[in-house]
Amino acid sequence: MTNEAINYLKENEDRLLAKLNEFLAIPSVSTDSIHKPDVAKAATFVADYLNEIGFSEVEVQETKGHPLVYGAWNGAGADAPTVLFYGHYDVQPADPLELWKSEPFKPEVRDGRLYARGASDDKGQVFMHLAVFEALMKTDGKLPINVKVCIEGEEEIGSENLYEILNDKKQQFAADFCVISDSGMVANDQPTILYGLKGFTGLEFTLHGPDNDLHSGVYGGAVRNPAIAMAHLLASMKDQNEVVQVDGFYDDVEPLSTEERQLINEVPGEDYTSLGIPETVSEQGYTAMEHTMARPTLEINGMFSGYQGEGTKTIIPSSATAKLTCRLVPGQDPEKIQNLLVDHLKRHVPAGVTLEIKREPLSAKAYKVDPNNPLIEQAATSYKQGFGKDVVYVRMGGSIPVVEWIDSLFQIPVVLLGFGTPGDRLHSPNESFPLENFTKGMETLVYYYKQVKKA
Known part of the structure; x- marks a missing residue:
């Protein structure tokens, strides 16, 4: 049945890309009050899609700021694991507009990349999971595991209200593990397990x-x-x-x-001199x-x-x-x-x-999961099936506060399945995402969600 879901994604590629473009066309800039209606429109888009897929529970939860979308599908039964999928639908401002080669909220494909604000961070990667859920429901009639969805509209402004919501609604969001796709790979076409954040x-x-x-x-x-x-x-x-x-x-x-030093030294080295510096210091x-x-x-x-x-x-x-x-x-x-x-x-x-x-009022603890955790090992296997390459294991120098919050509140592993590439230009003009990674990434997710059923 795995191949049926992958075939479904291929057969519906044009329709799914058109639907993603509709999502990307919404200027859901959370930091600018002018775009508050657009942020709400993006939340409605996500909620409507979850309903179309067949999620049994879908809520647009109001916050002190922008809404959060919650969804749940519990049809796999009590013996199956439950995953909490987290993502965000808000985006950074597009400024400076004059540096964009195409309009930031009119998606355009050029040279195998989809250009739009949010194409990589994080609408594109969120949409991949939703499309995979659709494919699994359409081909299997069900999802292989129980799924809860938490997609917020305030990540780009520090997730101002998320911790309070997760803390107040622990039972509603409780799961066995969490999956987040809001990161990337160390090189094009190099699947990467991100097992730690600072x-x-x-x-x-x-x-x-x-x-x-x-x-x-x-x-x-x-x-x-x-x-x-x-x-x-x-x-x-x-x-x-x-x-x-x-x-x-x-x-x-x-x-x-x-x-860990050995794992780090197996990662393809970055050409730091391309940054215009004479040498590195550490x-x-x-x-x-x-x-x-x-x-x-x-x-x-x-x-x-x-x-x-x-x-x-x-x-x-x-x-x-x-x-x-x-x-x-x-x-x-x-x-x-x-x-x-x-x-x-x-x-x-x-x-x-x-x-x-x-x-500084905003702070977060570091996060690290054991690279030998079965959920991580299964992710590595799924990446290899999707991309045809062994993964490399990295810890990132950046911080994603929600990861530490989920770890501390629910005490569950967080699996970071990122599909972005170094050339995506996050937060900058001409943000883009390689179409090849949409295809391979969604195949990886099909393999993963099917595989963790056995965990």
Whole structure:
């Protein structure tokens, strides 16, 4: 019956692509209030499709912001596993519009890629699952396992209301495992198991000096320059070997095992020099890929002070500001790390300036699932059946807070089945998705949902 579902997808390819294009044409930009009706329209599209597929329960759940779509099909019986499929239908703004080669909300196929905002992140990947559910229902008359669906409209604005909903409705969303397709592969046509994500925390701080900018000739040498004080303070936080100097920063870091280092080193290497840099830098004792995937980082994301215009303005600026974030690994607690950063800044702030700190309210713990978990092994087998290649195993340097929330609230494995590629241009003009990955990705999902029935 597996082949019947795959044949159904092939026979209905044009119709399904047209339906996806209808979905992509909705400008569901969650961050812009002008598009609030469009966001609601996208939620209705998802709910209508779930009803068409034959889900027994479908709800558009209102939130304090944009709606969440819930669906359930429990016809596989109590002995079959239940999967929670999570995705999001909201998208990033399309700006700057002048850099798009085609209109962002008028999907267009060029050179084997479908161009539109949301084609990869995440409407395209969400639609793949829905189309597979349709194919299975149409050919088998049922789904091989019980399915719950959680598709939200606020992921691109930090999933502002999702945690509260999941926490308040634990029973409704309860499942044996979760599947998310909101990620990608390390290279074109290279199936990739993403088994870990980094956590996140950060802060912004300002050093205040005089109550107004001062003439540097009159006051230089007597008044502390906040920009120079900032440079000293930032330099105290990390040395030239990329080792963070904040006391206690590494205390709870889970060691990187020999087995994991081997998995990481089997991943095709990225050509970092294509980024216009002369060479890579990484934490002493670790490769660039090991550091990115599996070691914590501290980065300056922005800093500003003083005159920014053309030419020279000879002043001592009244203040200097920097924004910092940390990507965290298993074992590290975001709140604890944030407190360590604050303590370090307070201990090392130079004389002559005062310190103001704004903590980043959004944080998340790191997530990692055992690569030998049967659900992961089955995903690897399904990828090979769909793409004809063995998978590589990676941990990502980025953060997806919902993964950690689902892990902590439901204590279930989260399987990250991503089908995007490095060339998809997420969040940028000319976002696209390779049509070949739609085909191979949906075949992979058919194999996976059929296979986990045996788990």
